[in-house]
Amino acid sequence: DSGVTQTPKHLITATGQRVTLRCSPRSGDLSVYWYQQSLDQGLQFLIQYYNGEERAKGNILERFSAQQFPDLHSELNLSSLELGDSALYFCASSGRGTPSGNTIYFGEGSWLTVV
């Protein structure tokens, strides 16, 4: 158990809909990351938050947005869903230790299927 908790574990929704994925980082971790894993793109970095502020942005679509709340949990919002958004979405966290040498721990992921 990595200590990173993601909900829901599985989600099936229709095209055009909006969903919210939730993540609780490991206790004490200030950084939260979101990744997408799909068969064609592999593991792709989406976005990072550090203590409530956006820190880095990757291949995140404009239809997607995220935020980190004062209690450090994070949500990834996916809207106007398309079939191609079907993927495994991971949350990860880090924050203990030195900034450049942080181990990053992943949750079990949220399986999103768009039909």
Next chain:
Amino acid sequence: SQQGEEDPQALSIQEGENATMNCSYKTSINNLQWYRQNSGRGLVHLILIRSNEREKHSGRLRVTLDTSKKSSSLLITASRAADTASYFCATTTGGGNKLTFGTGTQLKVEL
């Protein structure tokens, strides 16, 4: 985009044998981490090696890093059926801590 390429893409060995996976990357890194993923499950952190380190051990795992060749290898000794999984290398670069993943090696350990 993928930073790393892993080799081989797939590897099948017998239980008790050693498994070696290689990872190559393109740019200078801060550190390199190896992860394991069982089918459809979460990513489990295995080991982190910093750019100024050359070798690191953790149990049956041995990781080497050659920054001059921009490559790393993961050796699993005395493999077990439970080691069957996909293995990914991931690097961090620049001032940030985001991971850029390789394409992964699918390891199958047969009884």
